[in-house]
Amino acid sequence: MVIESISPLIASTISYMNSTCQIWPTLKKRFSQPDDAQICHLQFILSNTNQGTKGIDAYFTKLNALWEELRIFRPSPSCDCGTYNERCFEKYINQYEKDMVFKFLNGLNESFAALRSQLLLMKPFPTLDEAYNLVLRKETQRSITHTQIFHESSAMATIIDGRKKEKFVSVVVCSYCGKP
Structure with missing residues (x-):
């Protein structure tokens, strides 16, 4: 070496x-x-992280990075005997994973309020990956719907020289006065 x-x-x-x-x-x-100052700082950032203007992907990636960093400073508990038996800590791990789902859902924008309520009522309770997948699909569905509505509103009928003519424009224009 x-x-x-x-x-x-x-x-x-x-x-x-x-x-x-x-x-x-x-x-x-x-x-x-353990670095309690770093753990405190990560907990602060985690508690103040929300979707804001970010897409679901960016928000979820940010949360995962914070959770991974926190796991470095605060790993899962182990038995005093030095071994790790997952069954010993099954309740703790399940609650920790459920808390991560709660944090993810609570940080979503209000436009996801109905979906958040549906996910909280699901039996069995969804895993973090399941919740993320459902929210991501909802975001994708909204984006497709929004694009279709935009394209439909862009196509409008205008009257030119007394004849009706289909015209595709990127800005919605008043058919009476011709102004945007």
């Missing part, structure tokens, strides 16, 4: 150790300590 290519802090840790069995526990002890 070339110690010069590693950061000086890690290099000083490694230089006095003889084996990797000694290195990993020491590095873990030094660098994986």
Whole structure:
């Protein structure tokens, strides 16, 4: 191993150790300590994150990035015996995942209020991925509907020289006065 290519802090840790069995526990002890200030900051950002003007994709990606960063500082609990048995923490994990769905739904714009209500009433309760998929489909459906309405309103009949003529325009124009 070339110690010069590693950061000086890690290099000083490694230089006095003889084996990797000694290195990993020491590095873990030094660098994986919970950082309460960082956790507090991430919780603040998470609580203030909402869809705003972003699309569903961008909003969901932002939430996931924050949740992943939070998991780094606050990993899932483990048994005192040192092993991890998922069944031991099944209730905790289920509640944590449900809280993520709540946060995702609560941060959506009000235009998704009806869908939010429907998702909260679903049995069984949807996973985060299921909720995201349903909201994303609703957003896509709205965008298609909006595009169709725009195209239909762009096609209008105008009278030129006493004859009716179909004309496609990008701006809606009054057929009486000719003004936009």
